[in-house]
Amino acid sequence: MSEDIRLSRRLTELGLVASRREADECIEMGFVRVDGETVQALGSRISATQTITLERSKIQPPPSRVTLLLNKPAGVANPLPLLQAATRCDKDRSGWAWLSRCSTHLQEAGWLDADSSGLMVLTQDGALANRLTRDARDYEQEYLVWVDGGLDEAALVRLNAIRELDDGPLLPFKASRQGGRQLRLVLRENREYLVHRLLDEAGLKTQMVKRQRIGRIALGHLEEGQWRYLMMGERF
Structure with a gap:
């Protein structure tokens, strides 16, 4: 034998x-x-x-270092269990297969609070992680924020007038009304719970926060809990 x-x-x-x-x-x-x-x-x-x-097919192995874009649900502190073949967005056009090595050695690039939802960047590229985290001022981060109660003009003025929080001065940001209880917030820095703290300072109670975009990369077709590869040629 x-x-x-x-x-x-x-x-x-x-x-x-x-x-x-x-x-x-x-x-x-x-x-x-x-x-x-x-x-x-x-x-x-x-x-x-x-x-x-x-029997090889047109599907190709991914590059040696990958970057994944995830639409993270609110309340998820550890996104790794969401990264699997079954949760891949069917509109991913990379042509790359899902391999187990793609879920290892990932760094979060650009802070997203556990109780916030939306675009999360997970990468094996240390240089990219550094750029989106340490050099966040170079990349707009766009959030949609829902608040409890009404959002009157006075509250919006108070919010846009904030220049400093307890951990230091703020880089310029812009808040604009999107609806009766929704606003759009564009920031250029990473701080823990920054969106919530800004709204608290303005006397507003945050109900839900969703990151829509980092730089030129937006959620697009990603449904909540889905991910896709960042393709060659895509830039933040």
């Missing part, structure tokens, strides 16, 4: 792929068949007598 070996090793032995990493990615993407059956479980073992075929 032949000894079982890892499927990824067998793929490299047969010259079907160049490396174990490529083998694992092909397995995850569903390109590998063993005796006619698709095998997608990493670590699968087979015997040397079994027949292996590799």
Whole structure:
């Protein structure tokens, strides 16, 4: 009886792929068949007598470092469980497969409070994370905010007149009315619970906060709880 070996090793032995990493990615993407059956479980073992075929499709593995755009629901402190194949937006046009490595070593780029919803950027690109966090003044962050009670002109004037909070001066921002209880807030900095603190300072009670946009990247077609890849050529 032949000894079982890892499927990824067998793929490299047969010259079907160049490396174990490529083998694992092909397995995850569903390109590998063993005796006619698709095998997608990493670590699968087979015997040397079994027949292996590799059937590549137009789906490609993602780059070595990915950036994910997530429409985070309010109340979610840890977004990682939301990042899976089933929650991917069906309008993602990257052409990249979902691989398990895409959910590792992610940094949040640009603070989004746990009780706020909307656009969250999760990236394996440390330089991008630094730009969106440390250099936030270079990127507008647009929020929609719903308040309890009415939003009169006096409250809006008070809000736009705020120049400093207890942790220091504020960069210029703009608040405008969107409806009877909704306003649009455009900021250029990251501070914990900044939106809530601004409204508190203006005497307004925040009901819901949703980030719509960072720089040139907006939520677009992302439904709540869905994600997509940031594609090559897209820039904040």
